[in-house]
Amino acid sequence: MEKETLDKDIMRLLEEQPDISTKEIAEKLSVSEDVVAKRVEVLSDTREKILIVDDEPDAVIATKRALEADGYNVIDAGNGAMAFDLLRSDIPDVILLDVMMPDMDGFEVCKRLKEDPVYRNIPVIMLTAKGEIEDKVGGLDIGADDYVTKPFNLKELKARIKTVLRRAQD
Amino acid sequence: MFARKSRWNAIIVLIITMLFISSILFLGIRANTEVEEQFIEQFKQGQTSQAQQISTGITTFLNEKVTMLEVLSIQPNQIPDDNFELIFANIYEKSKGFYVIEYADENGTIISGYPEENTPLGYNLYENEKSIPFDIIQQTGETYITDPLTTFEKELAIYVWVPVYVGEDDFKGAFVAVIEIDEIAEETIKTENPAGYIYLINDHARLLYDSAETELIGKNYFDIVNEPDVSRLEIIGMQTEGLSGSGSFSERNENGFLEQKIISYEPVIWKNQQWSVGVVTPLWYVESLVQSIYIKQGLFAMISVAFILFIGSFIALILFSWNKTLEDEVKSKTSELERSNDYLQNANRKLKELDRLKNDFVSMVSHELKTPLTAMKTSSEFMKETECDPEVKEEMLDLIIRNIDRQARMVDDLLDISRIESGRMKFNPEDVNVRDIVETSLQTVEKQAKDKGIDIKVGYPEESLTIKTDKDKLIRVFVNLLTNAIKFTPHNGEVEISVTDFGDHIQASIRDNGIGISAEKREKIFDKFYQVDSTATRKAGGTGLGLAIIKGIIDRQGGSIFVESETDKGSTFTFRLPKELKEEDFTEIEQY
Missing domain, CATH: 3.40.50.2300 (Response regulator)
Structure with missing residues (x-):
């Protein structure tokens, strides 16, 4: 559930600022950059x-x-x-x-x-x-x-x- | 069920016993009654004959007296000068029973008699108006006997009048003989039993003699009888009529109780007199004579009853013990059946368990054999289909080789397990130095240990330790335990081997400081295909049979293996092995 809200927050930020970096997202959501990078990668992976x-x-x-x-x-x-x-x-x-x-x-x-x-x-x-x-x-x-x-x-x-x-x- | 049966038996035996007892009692009582009836009848007959004897006795007694006087009464020539006094004295003395014998002359005056003191000399019959019998004999010329009369002495007596003649028909007076009834009775009646009594009555029912109650003598019997018993009156009636017979009646005794009596009566017919003698005996007296028979009968009945009871209880006992034997037999048979049933159920359970184990084993074996095949098949198909990177290709080929090795190891291990379980594992004992064995084993696992940076410490006894065992198998035990220890020990961890000499056996421990094994898993660790590690930590290569095989190897050589562990602190596998593996142990193993 936590991850779902995290995912939603990341998505929201990406919509607002399409060129936002993972570092900035991490700072805004106050989580580690690694986690954000991983979630972004997962979210952007379109493979089945x-x-x-x-x-x-x-x-x-x-x-x-x-x-x-x-x-x-x-x-x-x-x-x-x-x-x-x-x-x-x-x-x-x-x-x-x-x-x-x-x-x-x-x-x-x-x-x-x-x-x-x-x-x-x-x-x-x-x-x-x-x-x-x-x-x-x-x-x-x-x-x-x-x-x-x-x-x-x-x-x-x-x-x-x-x-x-x-x-x-x- | 058996208790009820034996109760029924007891009841049947009891009923039969009761039937026997009651029939014996019935027959006994019946016999007693018959005996009593018979006895009373016999007694009556005896009593009747007694009455007859008395009757005959009285007649004879009186006849004797009268005959003497009659003989004397016919005088051929003349009356003796002493008026018969001398003869009278002779008769009186010789023939007992006379009260007095007198002679009255033709004028009716008593002129002589004996004994003199009883003779009223000079007493004239006519003057005293007592001439009737005198006249009668004078007219008839025959002896006449008066009815019993009371004498001057108040005694009841009979007067015998005998006419006296000189020549053919010269009447010269009469003899008068007085005979007291008492005297007659004394001479002729003998009382045979003290309980009964004998009485004498004449045809007017006048009581002449009574052995029991003398004060009633002279009275009329009909007046004496105070009982309303008709049979008594009838009997007296028959007596007065001069009949003979017997019968019974009831009479009050001195205590006022009615008493049953039996009587026999017999007439006494003498000259012109007709009397009747009665012999009376109380019934109880007769019964008392039969009493001893009753007692014997009762004794007999009691003995019979006791005997029947004894036999009855004996039979009951036999039936009971028979039942008991039967019951015991059924019980023992039942328990035998139960035992064999239990045994069969047990065997069935064991067989089912064995079957289940076998099925589990087969399905595990098939799974274990298929797993590497699946990996190999997938990777080889993948390489065939796809032009993949050399890197991936390398990885796939390694995987295939690894799995082929694994498959080969699995087959070897399965063969070993099969040999161990069927007792066909061969041991080739030889003298081996334990230190050499450990060194060899360490060389085998050296690379694995080095890869993980694990340090292996070894502790030996100071003296060189040589044991007789199968070298290759011992190496295998050490290698397996060391491999496991290294596998579960984290990087840069520590594994320690220590070997101790215990005289007739050695003990070796392999300790690691790995993740440890929980108590629950420790129980199953030596089972086939049991793997402690879950998927994530397991590295390919284990068959899950290693510990089962080494346990088999150690057990078959008479040793033992166990594990001690604490979760997160490490485990210690310890095994003991006899130093000497004897020949007989092998044969035993072969036969196993």
Whole structure:
């Protein structure tokens, strides 16, 4: 919420003075210049944003690089709790959610996302090993928009991302 | 259920016992009544025969007296000069029972008699108007007996008149013999029991003799009888008519209570006299004679009852113990079943648990194997599709190689785990110097430690320490624990190894000052695929099997491993290992 007001204030200042520097904004809002710079960058980033939630760093890196090469803005979180932390400042256009994670698994994260009115409309694609869907029926029932079986085909993942984004824009 | 059954048994046995007892009592009482009836009948017969004896006795007694006088009364020639005095004396002395024997001449004057003091000599019958019997015998020429009369001495007596003749028909007077009834009774009536009494009445119901109440003698029996009992009157009636028989009646005793009595009566018919003798016995006396039979009967019944009770309780006891045995058997069988049921349920639970563990293991293994595959696939597809920067390409290739290594390690670890769990892990014991092992291990992790600026301190015992164990496996234990310690220790942190000699075993500790492990996680740390670190802090490479494998290695050699930790202060992994790994331990391990 704090960040939202901060964003609004930054936007307001930018409208009033289009050539205002980040330093000036920081002074006016009495926050650090770094924060303002970061927010400005985020606000000016027009790429579609994808959040990957996965506890395997190598899996994240590979997917992240591939999607970044396609022009997506990719952010990542190592587990459910970190994902919710991140969501407070960044609202992604789509979430890739790994199922098999310690502490809070992907189904639980998805369920909590869909229960929250702020995040309800973010499309969620579950990344799951084959069989997990059958084991825990409800991957789609709990509100996931789509799922991809690991190890996935990169083209297929990209196609599914595009599909859910288009569906969301409609 | 069984208690109710045994109660029913007891009730049935009780009922049967009661039936037996009541039938014995019924039969006993019935037998007593019959015995009593029989006995009374017998007693009556005895009493009747007694009455008959008395009757015959009286007749015989009197006949004897009269016959003597009659013999004497026919004189062939003349009246003796002494007027029979001598003969009278002879008769009187020889034949007891006479009060007096007199002789009256044809004029009716008593002229002689014996004993003299009882003889009213010179007493004339005509003058005293007592001539009726004298006249009767004179006319009939036969003996005549008067009804019992009261003598001068106030005794009841009979007068026997015998006509005296000389020759064929020369009437010369009469003999008068006075016989006191008392005298007759004394000679002929013997009282057999003290409770009863015997009486004698004549045909006018006049009481001639009564063994119990002498003061009533002479009175009319109908006047004496004060009881309104009709049967008594009937009996007296029958006696006066000269009938014989027996019967019963009730009479008041001296205390005024009505008493049942049985009577036998018999006529005494003698000459012109007709009397009747009655023998009376109270019923209680008769019953008292049967009493001993009753007592024996009662004793018999009691013994029988006691016997039946004994048998009954014995049967009840047998039934009860039978039930108890049955019950015990059912109980033991039930508990056996319960035990086996418990055992089966337990086994089932264990099997389910094992099945669940197996499924969990399989799904974790599949996940762990797929994860590096996913990363490799994604990165290789990405490189194939896109002309990427050399930098990114380098990164992707590193990632692929890293994941291939990881996959290979995972397969090795899985094989090790499988060997440990099935007891097929091979140990090749040899003499190894612990210091050499630690040095070798340190060389392996040297780079990792250097990268993080971590200083590793080592503490050994002063003397060189050699143990017999599998060298490669011990190195693996040290390397694994050191790798973990370095991984969780912050940059420029500190890791310390210390090895201590404990005689028959060694103890090695690897301490770090990293983030520590919470108590909850400490419990699971040696489980397969359990990883303490959450996603953010984990660096690629761990299989989650390392600690499970080294625990397996140490446990199989008869050692132990445990962890102590304090959150944010660091953890200490300590293991103990026997110095000598014996041959039998291996066989045991092989067989495991």
